[in-house]
Structure formats: C-alpha cells, structure tokens
Amino acid sequence: MNLGYFLKDVSDFLNENDIFMLRLIKTIKTMSRKSRNLIKLVAIIIVIVLVFMELGIIAIPVLAGYKFWLSIVAFALVLVASR
Secondary structure (H helix, E strand, O other), X not given: OOHHHHHHHHHHHOOHHHXXXXXXXXXXXXXXXHHHHHHXXXXXXXXXXXXXXXXXXXXXXXXXXXXXXHHHHHHHHHHHHOO
16 A cells, blocks of 8 residues: 555544644644744743742733733643653
8 A cells, every 4th residue: 555645534533723733733843942942931931920929029910810820821832841
C-alpha cells in the first residue's frame, strides 16, 4: 500500500480544526529552548501578579474578575512550554 495514498485518505476525514491542531503540535515540538523559557516567564509573571492581587499588594480592578481564568491561562502556558 502506498503511504502517500493512505495519508491522503486519512486527511479526507480531518477537518480544518484538526489540521490546525496538528500543525500547532508540530510547531510546539520544534520550539526552541529560548521560546519555551520566554513562555514560562510570562506564565510566572501572570501568577506573581495574581498572588500580589490576592494579597492586596497591588490592585488592578479590571483583572479582578478574571483571576481564575488568568490562572488557567498561566497553567496552559506552562503545559505548552513543557515537553
């Protein structure tokens, strides 16, 4: 069986979102160490800001309602940056 023909058959079942996710996964796997460290740094900064907001050291009223979602975003960034 020809591998190219098989892959063409498989790609017929994939929609645009699946193809986008496969490309995104490939990009993440080939990401440089510098990019990974930068993403981790952004996640750490988000978490530090959230902790300071919780302790009352800084006050950013616009972000007060989004603390939970910002922590989810920081966690997702760490997951993306890790292998």
